[in-house]
Every structure is written in structure tokens, then in C-alpha cells.
Amino acid sequence: MSTLSYPYQFESRKVWSEFFRLFPISLFVVAFGAAFGLAAIQEGLTPLQSILMSTTVFAGASQFAAVDIWGAEVSILPLVAVVFAINSRHLLMGASLYPMLREVPPGRRYALLLLLTDANWAVSAQDYQNGRRNLEVIVGGGLVLWLAWIIGTALGVYFGGLLQNPKAFGLDMVLGCFMLAMALGGRKSPRVLVAWSVAAVASLAAWKWLPPNMHVVVGAIAGGLVGLIWQSPETASSGADEEVADGH
Amino acid sequence: MAIETSPQGVLALIAVMTVVTLITRFGGVFVMSFVRINPRIESFINTMASSVLIAIIVPMAFSGDLGAVAALVATAAAMLAFQKPLPAIAAGLLAAALVRYLV
Known part of the structure; x- marks a missing residue:
């Protein structure tokens, strides 16, 4: 068995088509990002700190939970515990992509995981269930979601929440509805x-x-x-x- | 142990969050690289993958308000009827907005 061959053929054109495929959902992510930006400055983060957090952490639910326990000082252990617990789903999401990821060289494999998040993973996992191998959506979709999250956060910190009450428009349910649609679209x-x-x-x-x-x-x-x-x-x-x- | 939210302190806190999140992004794949994939393991991870979605949605429905439930029901109905994700999600959001406006 040759373990050193990495047969996954990465199509760069498909990366772009997946970028645009997740563009509509990323518009909702902008609205969420704005809500996060607003919450972050209300808890005392500066605009730049908030944007930096969204850029490097890129995991919405855990960021909301973190700024929730923000104060004059922040205890490390509770912060680590809550961030790890909320984001532990990434462990399973990554593992579920392994049958495809093992066909990608390790450097590229981990670089691609930097952009792993719920929506692009859900698309990739659903495609895999339906017999299509799609790691391109992790990159292309991840990129558009990441940019949307950063842009949304920036809008939130500089202009406040774009909408007075995002819940009134059902925007808090975007991820849940998206996940459900993906689940029901599978076999x-x-x-x-x-x-x-x-x-x-x-x-x-x-x-x-x-x-x-x-x-x-x-x-x-x-x-x-x-x-x-x-x-x-x-x-x-x-x-x-x-x-x-x-x-x- | 606690970190003060001075400018440097906040940077340290963001760094901690970033590292913890990276560990979750990398960890599952890292562990799997030591596991020999056989059909049984593949069956486990495939079933687990679709169960992740359910494990996110079901507690969301139970802990959410009537609008949340309406959103999920409408999405499910539209998805089963038309098999098109974006219209199904739109139906869900519309249902949530409508229920919250009315109730």
C-alpha cells in the first residue's frame, strides 16, 4: 500500500464556484457578525480587538459566550472550558472529513481546516453522503463565510447592530434551518x-x-x-x- | 488564574481563544490520522456526521421559543416538498418572523 500518495485532485475553479454557492448564506452571517460586533463593544472590547477576535477565532457561538464572561478581568479556565466545549463539534466535523482529507498532503490538509466551520462542513458532509467528494467547499465556502464574519463584525462595531432586533426577522434561526435543510437533503x-x-x-x-x-x-x-x-x-x-x- | 483586560491582556485572551479553537479544528483530523480506516470505522464517522446536524437542531428546537419551532417545521416541510435548501431556509426564517410578530 502506498501511503505517501495523495490522490485528491483539487480543482481551483470549483473553489470559486463553491465560494459563490455559499455567498447567499454568508449574507446572513454578516448580520450575525454585526450582532457580535455590537455585543463585543458593549462588553468593553475595542473595535479593533473585536475584529481581531473574529478574524483569528472565527467561531461565532464561542465568541458570543466569551464576551458574555468578559469583565475587568477574565478567568482563563472558564474561558478555555466554554470555548472548547462549544467548539468541540469541530473535532467530530474534522474527523468526518478524514476519508477525503487523508488524500491531501498534510500541509494543505491543516491549512484547509483553518476555514472549517458549520455551514461549509455541512455542505461537504452532505455531498459526501450523496457520493460527491467536495473539499473545495471547505476552502471556497470557508473563505466567503470568514470574510462575511469579519465584515459583519466591523459593521457591528462601527455602526451598531444593523437591525434593531435580528430575532424579529428570524435571523437567529439561519444556522438551525441551514443544518436541517442539509440533514433532510441527504440520503x-x-x-x-x-x-x-x-x-x-x-x-x-x-x-x-x-x-x-x-x-x-x-x-x-x-x-x-x-x-x-x-x-x-x-x-x-x-x-x-x-x-x-x-x-x- | 485571570487575565486583566488591558490592551495586552485582551490580546492574550484572544490568543488563548484562537489556540483552543485551532485545537478543535485540527484535533479530530490529527487523531484520525492514527486510526486505520476500515469499513466499520467509516460507517461510524459517516453516521456520526449526519448525527451532528441532529444533535445541533433538536436541543435548539426544545430550548427555543415558538418562532424557533415554527422555523424548523417550515424548513423541514419545504425541504421535504421541494428538496431545495435556500427556499426551505427562507421559508423557515419567514415562519419565525411571522410567528414572533403575531405572538
Whole structure:
């Protein structure tokens, strides 16, 4: 087995088409960024500090949580804990891309992960479920989302919230609706529906009884365990294990 | 331990957040590079991937207001009917806005 070949063919033209594919959703990200910028200056960050945070952290929910515990001083451990807990979903998102990412040289692989976030990951994961390999959306889509987040933050810190109350327009639900559309656009088999039910119950239980912000990881791993026990016929037959394929 | 929010302190805090977030972006892939991918592992990560979406959405529906629930229901209905993400998301936002205006 040659482990040093990296067969993934990166198409730069596709990077641009994915950039424009996520352009509409990034307009909503601008509105979110503006809400973050406003929250950040209200908690005492300067405009430049707020923009710097959006540029280097690029993880909205965790940034809102961080400025929420902002004060004259900020305790390190709670900050690390809340940022890690909220962003721990990236661990799973990255891992789920590994079957494609292992075909990319390590330098490029980690550079690409700098732009990993919810929306571009959701598109890539859905494409993969439907048999299309799409790492270009991580780069192109990630780029447009990152720029939108920075621009939104800048608008928020200099001009205040663009909208008095983004919730009144349902803008707080963009990510949730996007995720749901992606989930329902994927292939649904009995196996997937069982995994979803397990994930739903586990995430709700974690949300109710475990410390805050652990529900995504707990629910996703619980759902994944269904896949570990119950393999789909395609993945089983694509491996060497003929008996599994025959047995189906 | 706490860091004062002086100009340098804020830079340090942002650096801490950046590093922690980078660890989450890199960590999953780094760990996977030590795992031998077999069909069973691939089945696990594929199922986990679609479960991430559910684990984000379901608690959101349960902790959200009526507008949040309306948004998710409308998105689901539009998505199942037309299989087009952007109109489905638009329907969701419209439903949330409408319910919040009325209630």
C-alpha cells in the first residue's frame, strides 16, 4: 500500500464556484457578525480587538459566550472550558472529513481546516453522503463565510447592530434551518433514521443533565455508535469483508 | 488564574481563544490520522456526521421559543416538498418572523 500518495485532485475553479454557492448564506452571517460586533463593544472590547477576535477565532457561538464572561478581568479556565466545549463539534466535523482529507498532503490538509466551520462542513458532509467528494467547499465556502464574519463584525462595531432586533426577522434561526435543510437533503435509510433518533434522544438528555454545551458531541457520538454496530451495505461491501456483503 | 483586560491582556485572551479553537479544528483530523480506516470505522464517522446536524437542531428546537419551532417545521416541510435548501431556509426564517410578530 502506498501511503505517501495523495490522490485528491483539487480543482481551483470549483473553489470559486463553491465560494459563490455559499455567498447567499454568508449574507446572513454578516448580520450575525454585526450582532457580535455590537455585543463585543458593549462588553468593553475595542473595535479593533473585536475584529481581531473574529478574524483569528472565527467561531461565532464561542465568541458570543466569551464576551458574555468578559469583565475587568477574565478567568482563563472558564474561558478555555466554554470555548472548547462549544467548539468541540469541530473535532467530530474534522474527523468526518478524514476519508477525503487523508488524500491531501498534510500541509494543505491543516491549512484547509483553518476555514472549517458549520455551514461549509455541512455542505461537504452532505455531498459526501450523496457520493460527491467536495473539499473545495471547505476552502471556497470557508473563505466567503470568514470574510462575511469579519465584515459583519466591523459593521457591528462601527455602526451598531444593523437591525434593531435580528430575532424579529428570524435571523437567529439561519444556522438551525441551514443544518436541517442539509440533514433532510441527504440520503435517508432506516439505519440513518435510527441513528438520528438515538442522536436526538442523547443530545436532549445531555442538554438537560450534563454541563452546558456538551449536547452536540454527546448526541453525535451516540448516533455514530449506531453506524459502528449497523454498517450500511455499501461501506461493508466496499471493504474486504465479503461475508457481510453476502449476508445482506 | 485571570487575565486583566488591558490592551495586552485582551490580546492574550484572544490568543488563548484562537489556540483552543485551532485545537478543535485540527484535533479530530490529527487523531484520525492514527486510526486505520476500515469499513466499520467509516460507517461510524459517516453516521456520526449526519448525527451532528441532529444533535445541533433538536436541543435548539426544545430550548427555543415558538418562532424557533415554527422555523424548523417550515424548513423541514419545504425541504421535504421541494428538496431545495435556500427556499426551505427562507421559508423557515419567514415562519419565525411571522410567528414572533403575531405572538
